[in-house]
Amino acid sequence: MTVEHRPDTVSATADRHGHRFLLIGKKTIFSYHLGLYYVPIHAFQMITRFGLPDGLRDTYLSDLEAHEDQQVYYSLFTEGHWPLQDIVDGRRTSLPVELERVTVDAQGNRTFTPLLPAVDATCRKEDVVHYRPLEPDAGYPDFLTALSFGQADEVHLAHRLAGAPNWDEVITTVDPRGFQPGDLAPAGTVTVSTVKDPHGAAPKSPLSTGTRYEGTTGGRTVAFTAGRQGWWNNTSLNKK
Known part of the structure; x- marks a missing residue:
């Protein structure tokens, strides 16, 4: 939790x-x-x-x-x-x-x-x-967007930071399916269309640990279960 x-x-x-x-x-x-x-x-x-x-x-x-x-x-x-x-x-x-x-x-x-x-x-x-540089005046995507990185069957997702305020998070996935080496290095962009982007500094992760999700990257479908959280920040990230 x-x-x-x-x-x-x-x-x-x-x-x-x-x-x-x-x-x-x-x-x-x-x-x-x-x-x-x-x-x-x-x-x-x-x-x-x-x-x-x-x-x-x-x-x-x-x-x-x-x-x-x-x-x-x-x-x-x-x-x-x-x-x-x-x-x-x-x-x-x-x-x-x-x-x-x-x-x-x-x-x-x-x-x-x-x-x-x-x-x-x-x-x-x-x-x-x-x-890439952070752009506080950038807009927000409609849906949760993450950066995929890792190697072989160890795939991590970092929330792709758009406009500010925002939240910063990295999770390790469980049972990732459909990811290819080119999706991990350089980091690919994964869109999870079943999860709305909160458009702000979310009070908690939009991804629930243990829940299975599907996303798209490079026109293909990928799937993963949200696993351990390796980082979270919605405070100092946004401080002026």
Whole structure:
């Protein structure tokens, strides 16, 4: 069940200047940038893969296993307000990252807790599967629209951010059917015509965990069951 989120309460680490990337997946671990509409350096929706040291990867996977059924997320924090375009263009090939556990209390407040000190991760421009600027004045689609990414049978869906205010969410699907490699890298666009877009900062996910959905991508039908939520934000995303 998705908890309604209220204004954030976070640890001191959340106040440092830098980028955060949510870790998504198990077999292949993707990194999803924490975007902010009204902070220019963060006003991008980006999905990529980092080369992660074994120790960080193992810590993430073991901690995720211990908290699988809880509303717990995982992020990489990297210091500095450098442009994400540096990764896309290949000017930046590595960065120091700190692994954090992001916990959510009953009121929806988030706390960022460091799990490991900074280690170096590699980044390659060819591993970027989605990158586009956020446009707060853009309109809203009629129906729920998501970005599909992943590898093989591990398929994730990120809400495709249009106008502001909005909500940011990533889920991992269960029993995905009909997705092709070209739908995942670069990230494809999936439209679920049975779910209306809320046209705003939804108080909870329009997708119900355990429910089966059909969508279309590239003129084809795909199907999935909504699984674990890997990220949710309808607060700081929209703050001016």
